[in-house]
Amino acid sequence: MQTIVDSSDGDLARAVAARGPEAAEAAEGELYRRFAPRVRLYGLRHLRDGDAARDLVQQVMLVTIERLRGGSVRDADQIASFVLGVSRTMVKDIRRRDWRRDQLRDAFVRPDLVEDPMREATLDADRLEMCLARLAERERMVVLLTFYAEKTAGEVGKELGVTEGNVRVIRHRAVERLRTCMTSREVGPRAVAPREVAE
Amino acid sequence: MTARCEAPIPEGTLLDYWARDLTDGVESARIEEHLFACGDCSARLHDLTALGSGLVALVRQGRVSGIVSRALLNRMQRDGIHVRMYSLAPGETVPCAVFPGDDLVVAALRADFSGVDAVTLSVTGPVHAPNGEINDVPVSRPDAEVLWATPAAVVRRMPSMRLQLTLASAGVAPAELGKYVLDHSASTSPA
Numbered sequence: 001m002q003t004i005v006d007s008s009d010g011d012l013a014r015a016v017a018a019r020g021p022e023a024a025e026a027a028e029g030e031l032y033r034r035f036a037p038r039v040r041l042y043g044l045r046h047l048r049d050g051d052a053a054r055d056l057v058q059q060v061m062l063v064t065i066e067r068l069r070g071g072s073v074r075d076a077d078q079i080a081s082f083v084l085g086v087s088r089t090m091v092k093d094i095r096r097r098d099w100r101r102d103q104l105r106d107a108f109v110r111p112d113l114v115e116d117p118m119r120e121a122t123l124d125a126d127r128l129e130m131c132l133a134r135l136a137e138r139e140r141m142v143v144l145l146t147f148y149a150e151k152t153a154g155e156v157g158k159e160l161g162v163t164e165g166n167v168r169v170i171r172h173r174a175v176e177r178l179r180t181c182m183t184s185r186e187v188g189p190r191a192v193a194p195r196e197v198a199e
Numbered sequence: 200m201t202a203r204c205e206a207p208i209p210e211g212t213l214l215d216y217w218a219r220d221l222t223d224g225v226e227s228a229r230i231e232e233h234l235f236a237c238g239d240c241s242a243r244l245h246d247l248t249a250l251g252s253g254l255v256a257l258v259r260q261g262r263v264s265g266i267v268s269r270a271l272l273n274r275m276q277r278d279g280i281h282v283r284m285y286s287l288a289p290g291e292t293v294p295c296a297v298f299p300g301d302d303l304v305v306a307a308l309r310a311d312f313s314g315v316d317a318v319t320l321s322v323t324g325p326v327h328a329p330n331g332e333i334n335d336v337p338v339s340r341p342d343a344e345v346l347w348a349t350p351a352a353v354v355r356r357m358p359s360m361r362l363q364l365t366l367a368s369a370g371v372a373p374a375e376l377g378k379y380v381l382d383h384s385a386s387t388s389p390a
Contacts, residue, residue, distance in 0.1 A: 041245060141268055152218060153220045160268065
């Protein structure tokens with residue numbers, strides 16, 4: 001028997017639009033679980049603010065489900081494109097004016113309907129610190145300038161005196177090494193720190 | 200259930216997208232279309248952002264060891280991270296300590312970096328045995344400085360000691376650029 005989780009995006013959109021008493025609620029929940037993280041990532045990418053990204057999710061999902069209920073989404077199979085389009089429009093609006101943050105928060109999708117699909121994955125901070133320390137100097141500088149200082153490859157290149165292309169290569173390699181280190185149990189040499197000098 | 204991705208976005212492209220390094224708007228739009236329709240790739244992007252969030256959290260706690268750039272240090276200070284900075288010219292000995300409220304301790308090593316692209320920093324501890332080297336540290340300008348960062352939490356655990364730091368140009372024929380001494384006094388009060 002096909003469950004709601006097995007449904008395609010289009011099937012979910014059609015179930016919401018059909019507004020059957022129980023099926024629609026379950027479909028809304030699954031649609032939210034599926035798309036909210038994607039909208040959040042889009043918001044983080046374009047707004048660089050966690051709170052603003054969360055607000056964007058609420059706004060986009062509200063509009064999406066309203067439009068589905070109202071029958072104004074023409075092609076249910078293109079629901080992903082529809083959600084992206086709404087996201088783009090809303091990010092433009094947010095950039096033009098201050099957002100009224102609290103106005104529509106929690107207005108539509110009941111938080112108890114689904115487990116929070118947007119929660120941050122929690123990394124082992126001690127492990128990540130060790131993995132970061134094990135990177136080569138250039139790799140560590142590039143990932144920190146990228147993720148913390150939010151600099152592009154061109155900006156990082158100017159800072160470190162290397163080409164933009166080199167920065168991309170170093171960045172890619174550094175991220176791969178961090179991922180490998182985070183999932184590995186191996187403990188290897190790390191960057192020089194006074195702690196080791198003291199021991 | 201969304202189908203498994205048959206054309207996953209390459210890792211490098213995903214990283215470029217997140218870092219705003221895709222100058223082609225059409226390419227960015229194509230990636231966003233894919234991300235919204237593809238659970239696999241959006242999950243991969245989520246993992247990437249989780250790694251980035253983890254790194255940001257570490258920096259905000261001052262848990263960064265090794266060489267940092269001036270831009271990174273400026274950003275950290277703007278974000279409220281308390282940096283204890285000791286600036287050293289070649290041949291200098293500087294007394295140093297960590298104080299309550301410090302998050303990060305940074306030694307700023309000055310030298311004449313003319314004609315030098317990268318350097319090696321050697322650290323020698325109390326018994327004058329080599330304790331370690333940091334290799335291939337990029338130097339972008341002749342008037343640059345090498346900023347060596349250590350979490351304040353680590354420095355607080357150190358006993359009183361003298362650390363000798365040596366900068367040398369990297370490469371097949373390294374030339375010494377400067378020697379520096381940090382005369383560290385152990386913390387006497389809990390932070």
